Amino acid sequence: xxxxxxxxxxxxxxxxxxxxxxxxxxxxxxxxxxxxxxxxxxxxxxxxxxxxxxxxxxxxxxxxxxxxxxxxxxxxxxxxxxxxxxxxxxxxxxxxxxxxxxxxxxxxxxxxxxxxxxxxxxxxxxxxxxxxxxxxxxxxxxxxxxxxxxxxxxxxxxxxxxxxxxxxxxxxxxxxxxxxxxxxxxxxxxxxxxxxxxxxxxxxxxxxxxxxxxxxxxxxxxxxxxxxxxxxxxxxxxxxxxxxxxxxxxxxxxxxxxxxxxxxxxxxxxxxxxxxxxxx
Ligand code: C2E
Ligand code: CA
Ligand code: CA
Ligand code: CA
Numbered sequence: 001x002x003x004x005x006x007x008x009x010x011x012x013x014x015x016x017x018x019x020x021x022x023x024x025x026x027x028x029x030x031x032x033x034x035x036x037x038x039x040x041x042x043x044x045x046x047x048x049x050x051x052x053x054x055x056x057x058x059x060x061x062x063x064x065x066x067x068x069x070x071x072x073x074x075x076x077x078x079x080x081x082x083x084x085x086x087x088x089x090x091x092x093x094x095x096x097x098x099x100x101x102x103x104x105x106x107x108x109x110x111x112x113x114x115x116x117x118x119x120x121x122x123x124x125x126x127x128x129x130x131x132x133x134x135x136x137x138x139x140x141x142x143x144x145x146x147x148x149x150x151x152x153x154x155x156x157x158x159x160x161x162x163x164x165x166x167x168x169x170x171x172x173x174x175x176x177x178x179x180x181x182x183x184x185x186x187x188x189x190x191x192x193x194x195x196x197x198x199x200x201x202x203x204x205x206x207x208x209x210x211x212x213x214x215x216x217x218x219x220x221x222x223x224x225x226x227x228x229x230x231x232x233x234x235x236x237x238x239x240x241x242x243x244x245x246x247x248x249x250x251x252x253x254x255x256x257x258x259x260x261x262x263x264x265x266x267x268x269x270x271x272x273x274x275x276x277x278x279x280x
Pocket of ligand 1: 060061072073074077118119120150180181237238239240257258259
């Protein structure tokens, strides 16, 4: 007998159906992309605001779909996280990034840049994640101190006890940890003290309206002060203008990345010893 309230029908509203179909096809296409290795990495420099020197690079995944063209990670990473496909994808990212780092290391440039790799919560929470990281480092004969893992604060808070174990193992390996999108999740400041992390990344949303928005100024100052107090490095994300870069430098933020310096580019286009002309 048909339901009177129509509640069963709401599910089949056309826009929801269309959304489901889009998702299902994205899921299938991701599977093919995993099998065909249709991903690549781009790299965006992290710049020392005092000197203009590039101290590190963040690896960012790119997916060029055969007919749809580039699909943004903000679109497919959440789907991959829900389906579990993030595990093979994340493993590929880590391996590919380390292969690139090995090349830069072998080029004997005098100093090798740090390489930051985004690790999704799901990937980080695998029991043996630290062992996986260790194996990749050994396979590519990397100096573990050159490798940084970027994890969102929300990911760390999901299971604090096992997180702490994994973080300690990574620290013992010599790998550093950055808290990504800092300030946008809910992290307890007391965990920040307990967890062996090395850097805070100020989320782009707090940088966008600098140097004008008084709330953002207050938040950015507080994060920089917190980082100083806890002896953590601090990196500002999404710096697009000279004014933002100057403001952050004057506030004591050491490192920044953003389109103002360079957009993410393929590894072959990166000269890792690059010093950007100080615009200051
Ligand atoms: P995220 O880790 O916070 O990365 C920063 C994002 O901001 C990147 O977008 C980067 O291209 C972009 N960006 C950098 N500077 C600027 C700027 O000045 N202006 C603007 N408008 N954007 C800027 P992208 O590459 O599209 O990645 C989006 C998100 O997808 C990342 O945010 C990260 O959460 C996720 N992601 C990207 N690559 C990976 C990956 O390899 N693994 C995992 N698990 N997640 C990834
Ligand atoms: Ca990141
Ligand atoms: Ca961010
Ligand atoms: Ca604002």
